[in-house]
Every structure is written in C-alpha cells, then in structure tokens.
Amino acid sequence: MENPNIIEVAGLNHWFGSGDVRKQALFDVNLSLPRGSFTVLMGPSGSGKTTVLTLIGCLRAVQDGSVRLLGQELNGADEAALVALRRRLGFIFQAHNLHESLTAVQNVIMGLQVHPGVPEDVAEQAAAHALGLVGLSDRIRYLPANLSGGQKQRVAVARALVGNPAMVLADEPTAALDKDSAGEVVDLLKRMGRARGTTTLLVTHDNRILDRADRILTLEDGRIVKIEDRAPH
Amino acid sequence: MSWLLRRLFGRLPIGWLQLTHNRTRFAAALAGVAFANVLVFVQLGIMNSMGAATLRPYDFFVADVMISASDANALSEGGNVARQWLLQAMADPDVADGTGLFIANVPWDRAARDISLTTFGIDPAKPGFLSPAITGEVNLLQVQDAAILDRLARGLAKDEAAAIRPQSPLSFETQGRTLTAYATFAGGGGFGGDGYMMVSDQTFLSLFPARSSGAPDHILLALRPGADAVQVIARLKTLISDSSLRIRSYADAAQEDLRYQQTRRPTGIIFGFGVLIGVLVGLVIVYQVLSTDVADHLREYATFKAMGYGPRFFLGIVLEEALVLAIMGFLPGLVVGTAILTLMGAITTLPLVMTPSMAITVFLGTIVFSALSGAIATRRLAAADPADLF
Numbered sequence: 001m002e003n004p005n006i007i008e009v010a011g012l013n014h015w016f017g018s019g020d021v022r023k024q025a026l027f028d029v030n031l032s033l034p035r036g037s038f039t040v041l042m043g044p045s046g047s048g049k050t051t052v053l054t055l056i057g058c059l060r061a062v063q064d065g066s067v068r069l070l071g072q073e074l075n076g077a078d079e080a081a082l083v084a085l086r087r088r089l090g091f092i093f094q095a096h097n098l099h100e101s102l103t104a105v106q107n108v109i110m111g112l113q114v115h116p117g118v119p120e121d122v123a124e125q126a127a128a129h130a131l132g133l134v135g136l137s138d139r140i141r142y143l144p145a146n147l148s149g150g151q152k153q154r155v156a157v158a159r160a161l162v163g164n165p166a167m168v169l170a171d172e173p174t175a176a177l178d179k180d181s182a183g184e185v186v187d188l189l190k191r192m193g194r195a196r197g198t199t200t201l202l203v204t205h206d207n208r209i210l211d212r213a214d215r216i217l218t219l220e221d222g223r224i225v226k227i228e229d230r231a232p233h
Numbered sequence: 234m235s236w237l238l239r240r241l242f243g244r245l246p247i248g249w250l251q252l253t254h255n256r257t258r259f260a261a262a263l264a265g266v267a268f269a270n271v272l273v274f275v276q277l278g279i280m281n282s283m284g285a286a287t288l289r290p291y292d293f294f295v296a297d298v299m300i301s302a303s304d305a306n307a308l309s310e311g312g313n314v315a316r317q318w319l320l321q322a323m324a325d326p327d328v329a330d331g332t333g334l335f336i337a338n339v340p341w342d343r344a345a346r347d348i349s350l351t352t353f354g355i356d357p358a359k360p361g362f363l364s365p366a367i368t369g370e371v372n373l374l375q376v377q378d379a380a381i382l383d384r385l386a387r388g389l390a391k392d393e394a395a396a397i398r399p400q401s402p403l404s405f406e407t408q409g410r411t412l413t414a415y416a417t418f419a420g421g422g423g424f425g426g427d428g429y430m431m432v433s434d435q436t437f438l439s440l441f442p443a444r445s446s447g448a449p450d451h452i453l454l455a456l457r458p459g460a461d462a463v464q465v466i467a468r469l470k471t472l473i474s475d476s477s478l479r480i481r482s483y484a485d486a487a488q489e490d491l492r493y494q495q496t497r498r499p500t501g502i503i504f505g506f507g508v509l510i511g512v513l514v515g516l517v518i519v520y521q522v523l524s525t526d527v528a529d530h531l532r533e534y535a536t537f538k539a540m541g542y543g544p545r546f547f548l549g550i551v552l553e554e555a556l557v558l559a560i561m562g563f564l565p566g567l568v569v570g571t572a573i574l575t576l577m578g579a580i581t582t583l584p585l586v587m588t589p590s591m592a593i594t595v596f597l598g599t600i601v602f603s604a605l606s607g608a609i610a611t612r613r614l615a616a617a618d619p620a621d622l623f
Contacts, residue, residue, distance in 0.1 A: 059539060086539060086540065086541040093536065097536040
C-alpha cells in the first residue's frame with residue numbers, strides 16, 4: 001500500500017559551522033506531509049524554515065535524524081541519488097530566478113528538459129500550455145526583463161509545475177509581490193497543485209496567504225512549536 | 234544559429250542565448266578572439282615565411298647530394314670546401330656529375346635604397362644543376378660579368394625588372410665592377426638579403442678576388458638514375474678523408490637548414506614565442522569571457538542545479554559558448570590575418586601567405602584552446618550552491 005505521506009521527517013537535527021562556532025539550527029524536528037496537501041511553514045527570521053526546506057529539497061546533506069522523501073531516506077544518500085530526487089521536485093524561489101537570456105517559454109522548457117527523452121516539440125507545447133494556465137499565453141516569447149514581478153513569479157510557477165513534480169518547495173514566493181499579485185500566485189500554485197496532485201510546502205512570513213493553507217507549521221528557534229490542520233479549501 | 238545549435242546539442246542553446254543576450258559584450262568577446270587569431274596568424278605567417286624563405290634558394294638548384302663545411306649550418310653560412318673533394322667524389326661509380334657552388338652577398342647601390350643580393354656563382358657549363366626555370370637562360374652567363382637577376386628582389390621596380398631582356402639588359406655597378414643583367418628569374422626577398430642573383434663562377438671570382446676557384450661554398454653532386462643516395466653518401470664518407478665535412482642528401486641539407494633557422498637562430502625562436510604568446514593571449518581572452526559569463530550567471534546555474542541538472546549540462550553550456558566564440562571569432566581573424574599577411578608580403582616580398590593548412594591548424598587550435606579555457610572556467614561553477622538560493 002502506498003505511503004500516504006510524501007515526506008516524513010523524524011528527529012531531524014542540523015548544525016552550521018564547526019568547532020567553537022558550531023551552532024545548532026534545528027532541534028528534533030518531526031513532521032509529515034500528506035500527498036496533495038498544501039502546507040505553509042512559517043516562523044520568524046532565523047527560526048530554521050529555510051534549513052528545513054533545503055534539507056527536504058535535497059540541497060543539503062542530512063546530518064542527524066531521518067528525512068524520507070518519496071519513500072527514500074535522504075540521510076546518507078549519495079549525490080547522484082539526491083540529484084535524481086531533485087528532478088522530481090519543483091522549486092520556486094523568492095527572487096523567481098528566471099534565466100535572463102531565455103524567454104518565458106524557454107525558461108519553462110528548462111523545467112522539462114531536465115528529464116531526458118522529452119521530445120523538443122512536446123516540451124515546447126507543454127511549456128506553452130503551462131504558461132497558458134498561469135495566464136501568460138500572450139507573453140510566452142517575452143524575456144524576463146519585459147515582465148512584471150507578478151508575471152515573472154507566474155513563469156516560475158509554470159516552470160516548477162510543468163514537469164509534474166511530486167512536490168513543490170516554495171520559498172517566500174510572494175515576498176516581492178503586491179497583495180493582489182501575491183494572492184494570484186498562491187491561488188495559482190494551490191489550484192494547479194491540486195489539479196495535478198502535487199504536494200506543496202511553502203515557506204512564508206506573509207500572513208495574507210495563511211487562509212489558503214491546508215496545514216500550517218510554525219517553527220521557532222529550530223523547533224516545530226505548532227501544527228495547525230485546516231479544512232481543505 | 235540558434236536552430237543549428239539546438240539540433241546539434243539536442244537542447245536549448247543556452248550558451249548561445251547567454252552570449253547574444255548582451256550584444257555589445259558578445260561583440261567585444263568576438264573581437265578579442267579575432268585579435269588573438271590575428272596575432273597567431275601574423276606570427277605563424279612570419280615563421281612560415283622564414284621557413285619558405287630558407288628553402289627558396291634550394292629550389293634554384295637540382296642536386297642529390299651536397300657536401301659542405303662542418304660549420305655550414307645554412308646555405309649561406311660556414312666555411313669553404315676544397316674542390317679536390319669534388320674530384321674525389323666523382324670517383325664513386327654512382328656519382329654522375331658534380332659542381333661547385335659559390336655564395337656571397339653583394340651590395341647594389343640603388344637610387345631609392347641600397348639593396349643586398351645573395352649571389353650564386355655557378356658553372357654555366359653544367360645547366361643540369363639549375364632548376365628548369367633558370368636553365369633556359371644559363372648560356373647568357375657565359376659572357377663575362379653577365380648576371381641573371383631576381384625580378385622579385387626588394388627595391389627592384391616591377392617595370393624595371395620586366396624590361397630586362399638580352400635585347401635590353403640592365404647594367405649596374407657592384408664590388409667595383411659593372412655587371413649586366415640579361416634575364417630574370419623569380420626569387421624574392423629573404424631574411425639574409427633583398428633578393429638573389431646568378432652569375433658564372435668566373436664572374437663570381439671577379440667580384441670576390443679573395444675567393445679561390447678551388448674553394449666553393451658547397452659541392453653539389455648528381456647521382457646516376459636508380460642510385461641509392463643513402464648508400465652513396467655512406468661510401469662518400471669513407472672515400473673523402475676529411476671527416477669533418479657534412480655530406481648529406483640535398484633534401485636533408487635543406488631541412489637541416491630549416492631546423493637551424495627555426496630552432497637555433499634568434500629570429501626563429503622569437504617568432505616561435507610570438508605564436509605561443511598569441512595562443513596564450515587567446516586562451517586568456519576566452520577564459521576571461523567565459524569565466525565572467527559563468528560568474529554573471531551563477532544564480533541561474535544554481536537554480537538549474539537545484540532543478541536537477543548535473544555537471545555535464547553545465548560543462549556543455551560553457552563548451553557551447555567556447556565553440557561559438559572560437560568559430561565566430563575565427564572568421565574575422567582569418568579575414569584580417571589574411572589581409573595583414575598579404576600587405577606585409579607585398580611590402581617585404583617575403584613569402585607571407587595564408588595557407589589552407591595554416592588556417593585549418595589555427596582554426597582547430599582555436600577550438601581546442603577555447604574548449605580548454607571553457608573547461609577551466611567551469612571550475613567557477615563550484616561556487617553555484619543551490620542551497621544559497623533560499
């Protein structure tokens with residue numbers, strides 16, 4: 001029977017630095033995320049949110065404790081395994097991180113091209129379709145420099161979702177956006193994630209988007225201090 | 234181009250798109266690569282011309298074996314060879330004929346500028362030792378103080394050279410004598426003189442009274458058809474009692490001269506270093522362009538890393554950029570390099586030409602060194618840590 005949780009974290013501890021300056025960032029973190037859920041991870045600056053995100057996103061090595069992503073233990077996993085797992089994830093960054101030399105559709109294609117064997121024309125059609133879903137079908141040949149902040153973030157959403165990832169990890173995706181654009185991006189992320197059965201973990205300070213979460217995890221000083229389950233919207 | 238690279242790499246041509254995104258910088262990068270190519274072409278052209286100029290006088294003669302003094306590293310260098318060794322060599326059954334070759338430079342005071350002609354004193358009765366291009370005119374040298382002039386010599390006007398015929402000879406003074414040129418041949422300026430001149434051995438000895446008919450600079454030998462030059466040379470080395478003499482095939486003598494000019498003479502070493510510096514300049518320019526490009530896109534590369542792209546993908550992008558720079562920078566470099574060599578060749582009369590082999594060598598070298606620069610530049614990619622993006 002398939003595990004209902006896409007991610008299971010147990011007894012996770014993490015340190016930065018070494019010797020006298022070694023500092024513990026996470027303390028016995030335990031959490032699990034059901035498939036298809038939309039979870040918000042919040043907490044003050046320096047509470048360890050981003051560290052959790054990077055550990056779950058296979059971007060840092062797990063030092064102590066267990067992180068099981070898609071049924072695979074990350075503690076002790078080699079680089080090749082981590083890279084392979086990362087291909088099954090979608091990332092959305094605070095600063096969109098679109099490639100300035102690539103058009104919107106080319107940026108989205110990059111989300112698909114990481115999977116070998118996707119024919120070029122299929123990738124292009126899928127990217128254009130994904131941009132259509134985020135309301136940018138008339139901007140597919142635009143370079144990022146010619147898009148607004150909200151439009152760039154929508155391209156980033158399309159790029160993260162075009163490869164049908166099992167999970168999307170979003171770090172403050174609305175931080176640089178106005179209220180309307182922020183709401184649009186989060187709604188889009190949630191709607192598209194739900195339609196595709198994608199689990200979303202979104203790190204934010206932004207209280208404006210809490211009402212859209214299925215679950216809210218609050219992290220303080222490296223510890224999960226509150227788990228709030230909400231009825232799916 | 235984008236379409237072509239897309240077909241070639243089977244992915245978005247990110248390198249090309251990155252390079253062309255900032256057109257001014259792209260143009261500057263291409264200019265840098267082209268400059269390095271021009272530098273290499275010019276240095277290589279000069280070095281090759283030195284080789285061609287070194288070998289050119291060997292083409293004026295036809296011989297199988299050459300006997301020279303021990304210190305005769307080049308055709309116009311070294312001591313004399315006693316004529317008696319020519320007679321001794323003729324004793325070998327496979328030696329069909331032999332002749333002495335006298336060489337010295339003579340000044341020619343021209344109105345515009347004074348020039349120096351490398352003068353060969355030959356026996357006009359033995360035209361078989363001259364190249365077919367000169368043989369037809371050799372009988373003219375039977376006349377005392379007659380000469381055949383190099384019509385491509387520096388300082389000799391084209392129309393003036395073209396007017397030289399037996400019916401309208403050109404007389405000029407040198408070494409206190411009046412020489413008369415009745416015909417011309419195609420030589421060209423070299424590094425040791427502005428051109429060449431053929432005279433009879435008797436005229437040569439008149440020009441240089443201190444020289445003796447019994448001591449030419451080299452002895453040329455023609456072997457009988459079918460004779461094995463290696464065996465004949467081995468026999469001559471035992472037959473001729475002066476073991477210090479250099480007895481070698483004519484072709485080997487030319488190659489030894491070439492090697493000497495390129496590796497022992499300061500000019501050859503300087504031109505060789507010039508090529509090396511051109512290559513290094515190109516390497517540094519391409520490295521600088523690619524390394525700056527990598528540094529400028531670290532955040533995007535880190536994003537791609539986070540998405541699951543591996544090291545080969547990034548190496549591919551940088552090598553794609555290196556390839557684009559190498560190919561697109563080579564073409565203007567080739568055009569400018571050819572123009573400069575042609576201009577320099579016209580001014581100096583040195584054989585400064587862009588040869589296909591030179592162009593291909595530099596093109597392949599540009600690709601290899603650009604790829605090497607790219608490979609070095611990818612080391613900066615290690616700084617692209619996707620965890621830093623959050």
